Amino acid sequence: PMTDLINRRRALLGPNMSTFYDTPVHMVRGEGVWMWDADGRKYLDCYNNVPHVGHCNPRVVQAICNQAATLNTHTRYLHEGILDYVERLTATYDDPLKTAILTCTGSEANDIALRMAEAVTGKRGIIATDATYHGNTTLVSHLSKSNVPEVGFGLGQYLRHVEAPDSYRIHDPDGQRFAAKVQEAIDDLERSGIGFAALIVCPLFLNEGFPTQAQGWLRPAAEAVHRAGGLLICDEVQAGFGRCGSHFWGHQKQGVVPDVVTMGKPMGNGHPVAGLVTSAEIMTRFRKSFRYFNTFGGNPVSCAAALAVLDELQDMNLQANALRIGKLAHQRLAELARKYDVIGDVRQSGMVFGAEFVLGHDSKEPAVAYTDLVVNRMRQRGIILSKLGRHKNTLKIRPPMPFGEEHLDLLMTTLDAVLAETPVAA
Ligand code: PMP
Numbered sequence: 057p058m059t060d061l062i063n064r065r066r067a068l069l070g071p072n073m074s075t076f077y078d079t080p081v082h083m084v085r086g087e088g089v090w091m092w093d094a095d096g097r098k099y100l101d102c103y104n105n106v107p108h109v110g111h112c113n114p115r116v117v118q119a120i121c122n123q124a125a126t127l128n129t130h131t132r133y134l135h136e137g138i139l140d141y142v143e144r145l146t147a148t149y150d151d152p153l154k155t156a157i158l159t160c161t162g163s164e165a166n167d168i169a170l171r172m173a174e175a176v177t178g179k180r181g182i183i184a185t186d187a188t189y190h191g192n193t194t195l196v197s198h199l200s201k202s203n204v205p206e207v208g209f210g211l212g213q214y215l216r217h218v219e220a221p222d223s224y225r226i227h228d229p230d231g232q233r234f235a236a237k238v239q240e241a242i243d244d245l246e247r248s249g250i251g252f253a254a255l256i257v258c259p260l261f262l263n264e265g266f267p268t269q270a271q272g273w274l275r276p277a278a279e280a281v282h283r284a285g286g287l288l289i290c291d292e293v294q295a296g297f298g299r300c301g302s303h304f305w306g307h308q309k310q311g312v313v314p315d316v317v318t319m320g321k322p323m324g325n326g327h328p329v330a331g332l333v334t335s336a337e338i339m340t341r342f343r344k345s346f347r348y349f350n351t352f353g354g355n356p357v358s359c360a361a362a363l364a365v366l367d368e369l370q371d372m373n374l375q376a377n378a379l380r381i382g383k384l385a386h387q388r389l390a391e392l393a394r395k396y397d398v399i400g401d402v403r404q405s406g407m408v409f410g411a412e413f414v415l416g417h418d419s420k421e422p423a424v425a426y427t428d429l430v431v432n433r434m435r436q437r438g439i440i441l442s443k444l445g446r447h448k449n450t451l452k453i454r455p456p457m458p459f460g461e462e463h464l465d466l467l468m469t470t471l472d473a474v475l476a477e478t479p480v481a482a
Pocket residue numbers: 160161162163164166189190191192258263291293294320321330
């Protein structure tokens with residue numbers, strides 16, 4: 057049956073549709089931090105940040121069902137759902153970030169954010185890091201350097217990539233070096249005649265490998281952006297909704313107030329709702345420059361799902377849980393690092409944590425194949441996680457927020473066993 061599914065996918069969905077793992081997993085059910093495959097095997101989910109308040113969270117499921125059974129339509133009719141939600145959402149933001157647009161995906165939200173920057177500055181130059189991912193629209197997909205698109209309407213000319221931060225290899229304790237790279241890119245865009253519109257970054261650089269950074273690390277870069285009259289767009293698609301533990305939003309941890317913040321993934325716990333917040337001033341500029349409407353964005357069912365996520369985060373104290381479990385995870389990973397030489401660095405930001413595998417502590421050469429092996433062996437032992445970072449040699453552990461101490465213990469005990477049975481190839 058597994059090969060049947062793989063063949064059907066290829067025939068129906070085309071080639072190059074990625075699956076995780078050497079042997080793909082066929083999941084059929086989820087609950088809390090657990091998933092079950094078609095053979096009834098149970099997996100601990102240490103990877104998925106979309107089921108933020110737990111797989112099939114009953115409160116979210118009920119909210120979706122109730123609203124779906126009542127009314128679901130678009131935002132051209134008056135409805136309290138979107139207003140109640142945006143009020144609650146923007147209450148988590150600092151001034152002046154108090155207006156929102158709701159979309160269905162993070163990609164759309166980033167696409168709008170970039171057009172907002174164009175509307176405000178009258179310029180088109182966009183800066184991103186060289187190891188990032190911000191989504192899949194024609195414009196946004198160019199931000200991923202690894203895409204190297206053969207198609208894309210020549211939009212690449214508007215982009216500049218700066219070196220992604222890497223606390224393990226690049227000395228930049230206060231973000232000054234990163235800010236200088238951003239400044240160089242700004243100058244280059246201005247010289248080219250394209251001009252500088254925006255810097256877009258995940259405030260915690262999660263796709264880049266969540267480098268260890270002091271609070272306020274992003275401030276010098278934010279200052280460079282604002283000095284040049286550009287917009288700072290923070291992509292909180294992964295970093296947001298309490299995941300970093302210390303703050304509700306990653307940019308708050310970084311001590312910056314962005315001009316636009318985009319969100320997605322965990323926002324509806326798996327129901328496709330995403331969006332962005334900005335100031336009333338920027339919103340007005342955008343709304344006057346561009347007629348924007350989204351058929352599904354902000355529909356009553358999406359808003360009910362998203363509101364239930366906020367309620368659940370609050371009632372279950374999940375941000376505090378992320379802070380506590382993150383610290384414990386860091387301790388456990390540090391213990392493993394003392395035991396296994398292959399771990400070069402341990403990093404953590406609340407409920408995102410991982411270890412970087414290297415072939416030697418002096419060379420810091422990424423142990424890429426080794427990382428793959430560990431990820432696959434963990435899967436064989438029923439633990440779902442992945443890898444990321446500039447060299448794809450860092451474990452990506454980013455579980456649903458109700459992840460508790462007993463889950464952490466199972467994860468770390470299993471990782472210990474896998475590392476013990478996986479020698480580093482010479
Ligand atoms: N921004 C970041 C930081 C992401 O990680 C992703 C998805 N991996 C996106 C944007 C795109 O979101 P979506 O897939 O909902 O379009």
